[in-house]
Amino acid sequence: MEYEVIFYNTFLDMLKGAKEKFSDLLFWEDSNGKCTYDHFYNDIMKSAGYFLKLGSKYIVLGLNDQYLFAVIYIAAVITKHIVCLLPENHLIPDNMQPAYIVDDKRLKEIMNNVPISENELINTDPNEPCTIAFSSGTSAKNKGCILSQRNLLYDAQYSMKIYHYWKGERLIHILPYWHLFGIVADLIGPLHQGCCLYAPESNVYFFQAMKYFKPHCINMPPALADTLCSRLKSTQDIRSTGGCLKKILCAGAPMNIQTAYSLKAFGILPCIAYGLTECSPCVAVTPDTDIAFGTVGKPIPCVDVKIKDGEILVSGSTVMLGYFENEEMTKQKVVDGYFYTGDMGYFDKNGNLVVVGRKDNMLIFGNGTKCVPEIIESRLNGLPGIEETLLRTNFSGKYAMPELIIVSSDFNNGIKEKVTAVMKEEALYPFILTIQTEKLTRNSMEKVVRK
Structure with a gap:
């Protein structure tokens, strides 16, 4: 089963669509208050006016406030800048200088702008670089992956054909936006579909946030899924999650199989997304209608996945443009249009992808x-x-x-x-x-x- 999904080519088109369809709907809530889709749109247009006058090519976001991170990220992209998503405490690469750093001190100057009209913006080329996300495996050094709007939008939109979001659906925002899974699963997907996001001050308040906001779904790392499972086992009460939680989506590492079975027994579908930063990031996802335990589901419709000598290879519209300032590594990893993931795996008899581990491990x-x-x-x-x-x-x-x-x-x-x-x-x-x-x-x- 595949869901119907509207396709946008650029962030600006998606933003316009969200404003038209969900204007008065709640988009975001945190300890600072609430805002609608219309409010979010206006904040982006304020920031866009600032970035239109900015000469720097690269924008680095050093923001703690996740709402403002989302605002600035989209504003920078729709004004033809390249946003660098750096993990916490990661130094800005020398070859990315001079980069314009947006931190808490600069926010007041940016947000005090008068919102510009969307007519002042020219739709950017969806195939040009818009984001450099840094990939970090278990042993490899960080690598800057150059991604386009097409990469990111296609990944989100095709993934939602399998794992869907619904208008008005409530999500708790846990994933940091400097992590690409956070950008795609906790920003682009919900914004595209008209979801409502709640951001707790920290993961310490995760369970209080669930009781208050009553989420329908949450995207989270597997370690948090283990914690959620332990809480449910100790309380034996689904109301400890708010009573509305129907599914979770985990990525970044395998989910403990016992955790998956236990969550399913509590009526929560434990879905898994498999991907890499180089692939924008999702390659395969388990459908939210049912799951095949021990697999990561089927590849999303816009990619071709094949197995060569036990290694998973990926081709398609979500594969990165290349590594930042590293053409040699790009040629080593992307051969004849296929990205060599370094992950070992195979397809089961039903066509589900099974990931068994890293080739380097x-x-x-x-x-x-x-x-x-x-x-x-x-x-x-x-x-x-x-x-x-x-x-x-x-x-x-x-x-x-x-x-x-x-x-x-x-x-x-x-x-x-x-x-x-x-x-x-x-x-x-x-x-x-x-x-x-x-x-x-x-x-x-x-x-x-x-x-």
């Missing part, structure tokens, strides 16, 4: 055994009593041995026996076992740090 042990650690971790994470696992190589002995780190607050001999059985089946025995209660270390993109 392949482990080779002293006894000659090779494995993709994510496959083993996925099996172990499905065992009761295990919160998460990390498989890595230990070089402290005469030869490289498997070392398994298990996060568990209730580890016992029964769990140990099941873990040992899995490790023997995978030819990873003997192994070094470490039990801890602390969560695994993650980077700014919520991915486990393996090294």
Whole structure:
């Protein structure tokens, strides 16, 4: 089943459409108050007047206020600037200088402008660069991915053919806008469809926000899905989520399979999006009508995905224009129109994509055994009593041995026996076992740090 979706080619067209269709509808609410779609539109037009007079090509957003981040981001794009989405505490690359930094100090000057007319704006070329988003994997250095409005809009619009938003639907905004998944799933998608966003002051107030705003859906990292599941298990009351939550969408890392099953049992559909910054970012998503556990669903309609030597390759209108100031790396990663993701995977018999791990994470042990650690971790994470696992190589002995780190607050001999059985089946025995209660270390993109 595919939903009907209106297609826009530029942010300005989408903004005009949202104003015409949803003018008086609530768009945003946070601790500072509420605003309608009409108010949001006017704030963007104020900012656009400022950016029309600005000579700098690159705009860097250093804003804590997520509403104003959204305003400035769209205003900069529709006035032909290139916005750089930098993770927190990330230094501006030297080859991006001089960049114009929009921080809290400059906001007053920007927002004091008189709104301009949309007639003063010329629709930009949707294929030209509009955003540079920085990709950060579990071990690789950050890379600037150059993206166009076409990349981002096609990704959002085609994704919504599978995972849909509805007019008036309430979302809690959790994902930071410097993260591309946040821009597409928590800004472009909801704005396109007329959704209402509520932004808590921090994730500390997440559960209070749910009770107050009664969201229908939330986009979140898998770690927060685990926390949500634990809360539901402890309360056994769906009203702790506000009583209206029907689905969540996770990305950035695999969802714990036990978490997924438990959420489904509570009537919350646990959907997964698979993607990379280089692909704007969504490549595949599980439909919000039903899910195939253990998969990331089918590729979105505007991409072609194929498997070559076990690696997932992606082609289509969402693949980036290239890496910023790095033509050599672009040529290495995009060959004959296909982006080599570095992820290992396959299609199941129903055409659903299964992602098994990173090609770069392949482990080779002293006894000659090779494995993709994510496959083993996925099996172990499905065992009761295990919160998460990390498989890595230990070089402290005469030869490289498997070392398994298990996060568990209730580890016992029964769990140990099941873990040992899995490790023997995978030819990873003997192994070094470490039990801890602390969560695994993650980077700014919520991915486990393996090294």
